[in-house]
Amino acid sequence: MTKRVVTLAHYYTQPEIQQMADKVGDSLELSLYAKEAQADIIVFAGVRFMAETAKILNPEATVILPDAGSTCSLVTQTDVAELTLWRKRYPDHVHVSYINSSAEHKAVSDWIVTSRNVDDIIAHLYAEGKQVIFSPDRNMGGYLNDLYGYDMPLWSAVCEVHDKFNEAALAEAFEAVPGEKYLIAHPESPLPVLKKADYVGSTSGMLNWVKAYQGDAKAVIFVATEDGILYNMGLARPTWTCARRRSTPAASATPVPT
Known part of the structure; x- marks a missing residue:
């Protein structure tokens, strides 16, 4: 009997992987897709917790994680x-x-x-x-x-990628770029960075911000998240140059309108 196979890929995976996928999205989008997918086998290009979540939401499916050692800090x-x-x-x-x-x-x-x-x-x-x-x-x-103004007690773990962003390095990068500039950031980043951001949101939220941007065509937009999202930003805004900036903190990048 023929089995239906669905491939899911997170925005942070390499472009070549995303091009092969049936669905590309953030954690919420992929979780919902996994739940609704009429699939016998789900191949999840992501980290282990994502594949586990797909299995929880679609327990009858076989979920395959290509890189069994992939994890999250x-x-x-x-x-x-x-x-x-x-x-x-x-x-x-x-x-x-x-x-x-x-x-x-x-x-x-x-x-x-x-x-x-x-x-x-x-x-x-x-x-x-x-x-x-x-x-x-x-x-x-x-x-x-x-x-x-909440008072939630917090567990003390961090995303080791986002936690590397720091206010001082971003301020230095901002100073080095003339003209209009913006910072959009994922909420896994440190608080001083988030307090400076023009927009804070999920991976999809940041992508949608870029899609909706109607400001100065020469502005520089700094993106405080994994640089895999630049591929999707480039697809959304094909006239922009999206590239990692070596002078900014690890994994940061700037989509630059041209």
């Missing part, structure tokens, strides 16, 4: 036994976990959020009078605490 920096003990310190709190976490981590969580819906879900919980603890990303949780 938010996962490797979180010992689930220690996380469970930490959670027990807050018995009256709702445990909200970012989707960038292992299946075992998710199992000791009450809510799972993505960078696209985390604001709305936590706002909903606070509106209901709930107290919240947030894991595993301390940068994302710290940003939400600062932005909305």
Whole structure:
């Protein structure tokens, strides 16, 4: 019997991989696609927690992770036994976990959020009078605490790529570029960077910001996230030059209109 195979790829994968995929997206988009896909086999070009999430949402499918060793620092920096003990310190709190976490981590969580819906879900919980603890990303949780005045206790893991961005290096890069410039950033970045950003949002949110941009055609847009997204920005704005800038922090880049 013929089996239907679906290939999923995250925006951060290499362009050649994305070109082969049936669906390219961020964590939320791929999770929803995996849930709805009428597939017998899902090949997931991403890291392990993404493939685990696809299996959770589509348990009847066989999920294949081409690189079995691929992982995320938010996962490797979180010992689930220690996380469970930490959670027990807050018995009256709702445990909200970012989707960038292992299946075992998710199992000791009450809510799972993505960078696209985390604001709305936590706002909903606070509106209901709930107290919240947030894991595993301390940068994302710290940003939400600062932005909305929350008092969420935070687990202390970071995305090692986004955590490398720093305010001083970005300020230096800004000074080196004349004219109009913008900074858009993923909420996994450190708070000083996020407070300087013109837009903070998910991978898809940043891509949509670029698609909708109607400003100065000579402006420089700094992107504080994994540089794999530049391929998609280039597809969205084919008249732009999208390239990694060596003078900025690791993994940063600038789409430059030409």
